Structure formats: structure tokens, C-alpha cells
Amino acid sequence: MKLVLDDMVIYVWEGVYPPSDDTFFLLDNLDLSGGERVLDVGTGTGILAIRCALKGCYVVGLDVSRKAVRNAKFNAKINDVDHLTCFLCCDATTPLRDGCDFDVVVMNPPYLPSTGDPRIDEPLWDGGLDGTSLIARVIDDLGRLLSENGTLYFVASSLSDLAKIMSKLEVANFDSAIVAKRRLWFEELFLIEVKKCPTSG
Numbered sequence: 001m002k003l004v005l006d007d008m009v010i011y012v013w014e015g016v017y018p019p020s021d022d023t024f025f026l027l028d029n030l031d032l033s034g035g036e037r038v039l040d041v042g043t044g045t046g047i048l049a050i051r052c053a054l055k056g057c058y059v060v061g062l063d064v065s066r067k068a069v070r071n072a073k074f075n076a077k078i079n080d081v082d083h084l085t086c087f088l089c090c091d092a093t094t095p096l097r098d099g100c101d102f103d104v105v106v107m108n109p110p111y112l113p114s115t116g117d118p119r120i121d122e123p124l125w126d127g128g129l130d131g132t133s134l135i136a137r138v139i140d141d142l143g144r145l146l147s148e149n150g151t152l153y154f155v156a157s158s159l160s161d162l163a164k165i166m167s168k169l170e171v172a173n174f175d176s177a178i179v180a181k182r183r184l185w186f187e188e189l190f191l192i193e194v195k196k197c198p199t200s201g
């Protein structure tokens with residue numbers, strides 16, 4: 001499948017997450033000035049990473065699927081942003097060293113609660129028991145990934161345990177807010193903005 005958007009062409013290889021309502025919700029709300037160092041967790045076709053690179057950002061895209069990483073690299077090349085992007089196949093953010101200092105982290109994670117049926121549950125959308133597993137792991141790692149004034153933007157759904165995520169962010173001492181919402185026919189999407197709390201004194 002080939003998608004032609006305003007400023008980019010995205011090929012979707014079989015078995016790679018096709019850009020969907022949640023992808024476009026995040027894309028529509030991304031406000032970048034250019035020059036930011038961006039991390040895209042669960043990059044899929046690389047669509048978010050490539051949009052950021054087209055805005056002049058330097059982007060690292062991660063995905064657990066080797067095919068997604070190859071697809072994202074292909075898309076970066078045809079959109080002429082391979083010099084601004086780097087894609088890695090890995091589990092969550094495990095290979096990144098401390099002090100990467102990303103200005104922006106974007107994530108459209110798998111957020112659907114598992115059904116328990118292996119024919120349905122796929123890493124593309126299976127977010128574990130309550131839909132928060134990848135989100136929770138990234139929050140656990142966020143302190144060492146974000147620059148001092150950096151921001152995480154991630155998509156959450158009314159189908160996942162949003163209250164649990166917000167409480168985890170508070171306990172981990174991050175400021176968070178819902179900055180956009182979009183109602184779809186079977187769920188509501190939320191865009192959550194997360195920043196480090198300013199240190200007192």
C-alpha cells in the first residue's frame with residue numbers, strides 16, 4: 001500500500017502497522033520548530049519519524065519488528081531524509097545509553113488490552129493486560145532519555161487504563177496533561193504531553 005500525504009510518500013509493507021486514525025491524530029498535533037532531537041518509539045512505517053525529519057529534526061526510530069525497521073529505512077530514503085534518521089530494531093528503549101537528551105519523544109504505542117487469543121493479539125496493537133505495557137516501560141526509562149526541557153507525546157485510548165498511566169506519571173514525578181482528544185466510533189483517543197517537573201531550589 002502507498003500513502004501520499006502533503007509532504008511525504010509512505011509505503012506500508014505487509015505485516016507493518018498501517019498508519020491509522022491514531023497515527024494521524026499524533027501527526028496532526030505535532031508541533032516542531034526544526035532542529036529538535038526526536039525519538040520515535042514503535043516507529044512502524046517510520047511515518048512520524050519522517051514527518052519530524054522533513055521538519056528538520058534529527059530522529060531515532062525504534063521498533064521491535066525487523067520488517068518495520070526495514071520499511072521505515074526504505075521510506076526515509078525515498079523521502080530524502082535518510083541522513084536525518086536512524087532506525088534500530090530493539091525492545092522498547094533498551095539499547096539507548098543514558099544522556100541521549102532527546103528534546104521530543106513521540107510514541108503511538110500498541111494500546112489495546114490483550115484478548116488472550118494469540119490469533120488476535122499482535123505486537124502491532126497488543127498493549128498487554130490493560131493496554132499500558134509499552135507505555136509503562138517507556139515511562140520507567142523516560143528520566144534518562146529526555147533532555148531537561150524535553151517532552152514526551154504519546155497516544156492513549158479510552159480502551160486502555162488511562163488512570164493507571166496518569167498515576168504512574170505522577171508517582172515518577174512528571175508533569176502530564178491531556179492536550180488533545182479525538183472521538184472515534186469505538187474509542188476516544190488522547191494525546192498526553194509529559195515533561196520533567198522543574199526541580200525546586
Ligand SMILES: C[S@@+](CC[C@H](N)C(=O)[O-])C[C@H]1O[C@@H](n2cnc3c(N)ncnc32)[C@H](O)[C@@H]1O
Binds near residue numbers: 046048064111
Ligand atoms: C500502533 S503501531 C504505531 C506505528 C507508527 N508509529 C504509527 O503511528 O503508524 C505500534 C508499533 O510499536 C511496535 N512495538 C510493539 N512492541 C514494541 C516494543 N516492545 N518495542 C518497540 N516497538 C514495539 C510495533 O511493532 C508497531 O510498529
